[in-house]
Amino acid sequence: MSRSLKYEIPGIDPRVAFDEWAEKGWASVFGTAAHGDRPKRVLEIGFGRGEFLLAMAASAPEVEFVGIEVSYKRTLKMARKVARAGFSNVRLVEARAEEAIQHLAGPGTLDQIWINFSDPWPKRRQGHRRVIQRNFVGDAAVALASNGHFYVATDDVPYAHQMNEVFSAEPRLENAYAPWPFLPEVPGRGQTGYEEQWRAAGRPMHFFSHRSRGAGNGTTNE
Template structure:
């Protein structure tokens, strides 16, 4: 077992999400039944790049929610392949329908824990970029360990992103933005391209959780790091 796999095993004991099954609409269930087999990354594939018909730099979006940003980005950046990973089944159902309706050939979807995916299917340097938009902030102190941005998780990202590649994070929760900085600034694999934030890069569309944050009067923080 590799070190990364051991880290994956360890991280899997603390989940950054709570499964809420049984809330699929018939349309979402149909999308999962009919479209997941078409667009799904085979969980047994050891190299996620092999899921795509053509070789192209690969962007991984972690926790894509309903897939709004995933679909918009894949349409706007056709030279990249996009892999979205999400555990929330209704969101995956909605995203699959949107990917299919948009006729996108550069998108694949993984319905599984991002930690497992990174540990098992992302060889060193296989990713061009990782984008994580509005991850669950887990605001209560006793839940902070559930935040997906943690030193071990960032090490997994550092192993998977190629040298010169990018890690892009966004949040509307100021204490989580500070937390992200605290985790990433000491990390030798990444250098911060912001001071410490960046203006929203043109490639990031607005998402559902961003609109919710704005509606609550929150500021939005974009963080951009280069893999050294």
């Protein structure tokens, strides 16, 4: 028998509807000033069970974190965890990465984007479903503030090759790990839920880090 979902949120619900967010904008959703020094902004896409986002939010209460997830169930479960922890610096949006990156952050307004162990869709006919594609990475590069970082991790070798090709072709980003395309280990980096599973299964790790060159990204204040 499957366990039923608990819908009530034990505290303030951190979820924001996509349309509401797109209309209000980041500063208004968080209730922070749209002028002067804005808080650092971090986006995690496909947070899954949320371990990584929760750890980041706990360690940096002054930073504004937004988690994007396509799964309703995962967003709901994460909303319960965020509310239970009492984090006021986290918002969650149930959305597809591809739409979120275009509509939830203005040009040059994100300090970090994280995508950990994004589904590799190994069958050739499913390849178009992978999140890391040329247009998506281009949109992410536009959303990054000058010197902002885009971090991606995967255990899948063919997907890692595709990531390398896509990142290498994006002129607005530079490889922070050059001359290596990725690192197999990053000291001090927290682990995600899937990462624990893949490490236990002996799968190889690929950690990418790309920095915005800052050219043509527009303003850094929303």
